[in-house]
Every structure is written in C-alpha cells, then in structure tokens.
Amino acid sequence: MSGHGRARRGRARKRRGNIRQAGLKIFLTAIIVAGGLLAGAIGASRAPGPGSGEAQPGKSFQGEADVGQVPLGEEKTGELDAVKDSSSTQAGQPQKEDWRLILVNPWNAIPEGYGVDLAQLKNGQAVDERCYPDLQEMMDDCRDQGLSPLICSSYRSQQKQEALFENRRNSLLAQGYSQEEARAEAGKAVALPGTSEHQLGLAVDIVDLSNQNLDESQEDTAVQGWLMENSWKYGFILRYPNGKSALTGIIYEPWHYRYVGREAAQEIYERGVCLEEYLQA
Numbered sequence: 219m220s221g222h223g224r225a226r227r228g229r230a231r232k233r234r235g236n237i238r239q240a241g242l243k244i245f246l247t248a249i250i251v252a253g254g255l256l257a258g259a260i261g262a263s264r265a266p267g268p269g270s271g272e273a274q275p276g277k278s279f280q281g282e283a284d285v286g287q288v289p290l291g292e293e294k295t296g297e298l299d300a301v302k303d304s305s306s307t308q309a310g311q312p313q314k315e316d317w318r319l320i321l322v323n324p325w326n327a328i329p330e331g332y333g334v335d336l337a338q339l340k341n342g343q344a345v346d347e348r349c350y351p352d353l354q355e356m357m358d359d360c361r362d363q364g365l366s367p368l369i370c371s372s373y374r375s376q377q378k379q380e381a382l383f384e385n386r387r388n389s390l391l392a393q394g395y396s397q398e399e400a401r402a403e404a405g406k407a408v409a410l411p412g413t414s415e416h417q418l419g420l421a422v423d424i425v426d427l428s429n430q431n432l433d434e435s436q437e438d439t440a441v442q443g444w445l446m447e448n449s450w451k452y453g454f455i456l457r458y459p460n461g462k463s464a465l466t467g468i469i470y471e472p473w474h475y476r477y478v479g480r481e482a483a484q485e486i487y488e489r490g491v492c493l494e495e496y497l498q499a
C-alpha cells in the first residue's frame with residue numbers, strides 16, 4: 219500500500235468565472251492568438267499542494283500524458299487500494315456550477331486555490347474521490363469483456379504539469395523550433411500548467427495494455443473501441459474528439475477521458491458534441 223488518502227483539504231470552489239459563455243467565434247479567434255493567451259494564463263492558478271505518486275522521473279511521453287511503458291501483466295484488478303464508500307453520485311440537473319462540469323481548457327484556467335480530495339488508485343494513480351466509484355465500475359465492466367484497460371495518467375499536481383510541459387517544450391526547441399513556436403506547439407499536446415484537466419483529478423488517460431502508445435493508433439485498440447462506445451454510461455466522455463481541436467484547443471486524443479457525470483455524458487455522447495459545445499448550449 220502506498221501512502222494514501224491524504225489529499226489536500228479544500229473543496230472545489232464554485233467559481234463561476236471559469237465557465238465562459240464565449241461563443242464559437244470567440245473560440246475560433248482565440249485559437250489564433252492562443253499563444254498569447256496561453257502566456258497570460260501562466261501563474262493564473264495555484265497548485266493544490268503535495269501530489270501523490272507524482273515522483274516518476276523523466277519518462278518519455280507523447281501526447282498529453284506521461285506514460286512510460288508499464289510491464290504487461292501488471293495491474294489487472296481493481297484500481298483502488300483505499301476503500302472509500304462515497305455514494306456520491308449526486309443526481310440532479312447538470313448546472314454550470316456543477317463540479318462535474320467545470321471547464322478547464324487553454325482559455326479557462328483552474329480556479330485559484332482549487333483543491334482535490336483524492337482517492338488513491340493502484341499503480342500510483344489518483345483521482346478526485348467523487349468520480350472514483352464510476353471509474354471503478356467502468357474499469358470492472360471493461361475487464362469483464364475480456365479487455366485490458368490501463369490507466370496511465372490521472373491526477374497531476376501543478377509541479378508535475380509544469381515538468382511535463384517543460385519536457386515537451388525543450389524537445390521541440392531541440393528540434394529547431396523557435397521559443398515562441400515551441401511554446402505554442404507544446405501547448406497543443408501538453409496543456410499549459412494551470413489549464414490541464416488532469417489537475418482537476420477528473421481526467422484519466424486509459425490505454426490498452428497491448429498498445430501503450432499515446433497516439434492515434436490507440437483509436438484502433440479493443441479497449442478504446444469499448445470505451446468510446448460505453449464510457450458515457452459511467453459519466454466519462456472522450457474529451458478531445460477528432461475534429462474538435464479548434465474548440466478544445468487540444469489535439470485528438472483517443473485515450474483521454476473526462477468525468478462529467480452520467481447525465482451530461484449521455485447528452486454529450488448522443489449529440490456528438492464536445493464539452494465546450496455542451497456548456498454553450
């Protein structure tokens with residue numbers, strides 16, 4: 219057992235400011251000046267404090283997450299090793315103040331002082347404890363189909379996100395990108411610190427044990443096939459769908475799932491929209 223549970227106190231503040239009603243035009247315009255906006259977003263949010271299981275040294279990563287190769291066969295059973303009995307799947311109308319619908323993207327940083335109560339998973343992962351029961355159920359049901367899903371990234375502290383971003387930026391600089399280009403380009407694949415959903419504890423990157431590459435080949439795995447069809451039933455959406463990058467600000471990521479609650483997930487799935495579009499409706 220690892221040192222569990224001691225996530226930072228604090229509660230998700232109901233900051234309304236982070237959910238913008240900005241229209242499509244604004245998003246499209248914003249993407250053009252994203253570089254500048256991203257720069258402005260730095261330092262806009264505070265880390266929620268000591269992370270857990272964050273101390274994995276410089277692994278190679280692709281896309282948004284930081285998965286290294288995890289040995290086959292590891293981590294077959296339940297995600298959680300701390301038992302928590304939160305029966306916290308609150309029903310009710312999806313409201314914009316709803317913690318499940320908090321919008322974090324390149325234009326909406328995490329509210330200052332945002333804190334997360336974490337549930338520790340095996341494999342060094344952790345998520346907001348409120349989404350844990352649904353996550354566990356989804357993983358269990360996926361495995362019941364004979365599949366082998368693997369959570370390779372989950373909650374990240376501000377420091378962790380900063381390190382990921384810097385790694386990415388540096389590798390682009392090494393490839394000959396200018397400072398400005400490297401920053402903008404890195405921001406498309408690794409969210410700028412303060413603007414990653416992983417810092418909410420409501421996002422997980424899930425891969426197929428047989429293919430742990432965070433690239434579009436993930437889309438063809440059996441695990442993704444199942445998740446894309448079924449994750450909404452557990453309150454998770456494929457957060458960065460193909461063709462929505464102009465709205466989400468993030469490349470197509472057929473591995474990143476975001477918890478939004480079951481009602482919202484169903485509607486988002488059925489309408490084929492992304493979270494930004496859903497929140498504007």
Ligand SMILES: [Zn+2]
Pocket residue numbers: 282283371416421422423473474475
């Ligand atoms: Zn992710």
